[in-house]
Amino acid sequence: MEITLMPGSPYIETPQGLITWPKLLRLSIPTFTVFLAAAIWQGVVVEFIALAIIIAFIIAFVRK
Numbered sequence: 001m002e003i004t005l006m007p008g009s010p011y012i013e014t015p016q017g018l019i020t021w022p023k024l025l026r027l028s029i030p031t032f033t034v035f036l037a038a039a040i041w042q043g044v045v046v047e048f049i050a051l052a053i054i055i056a057f058i059i060a061f062v063r064k
Contacts, residue, residue: 032052039048 036045036048039045
């Protein structure tokens, strides 16, 4: 079985526990879509977007 890596990849093998962009998007897009649909259904879209932005800033600040 041959492993195909993107050109310029810094990893020969993917380290254990590393979350790559495709994996992150597979996890986050469906979750965000379900929560957004629920927010639309409940009529709290503005509050949901504000909460998502606040959470993103907190994560960015903690990971800095």
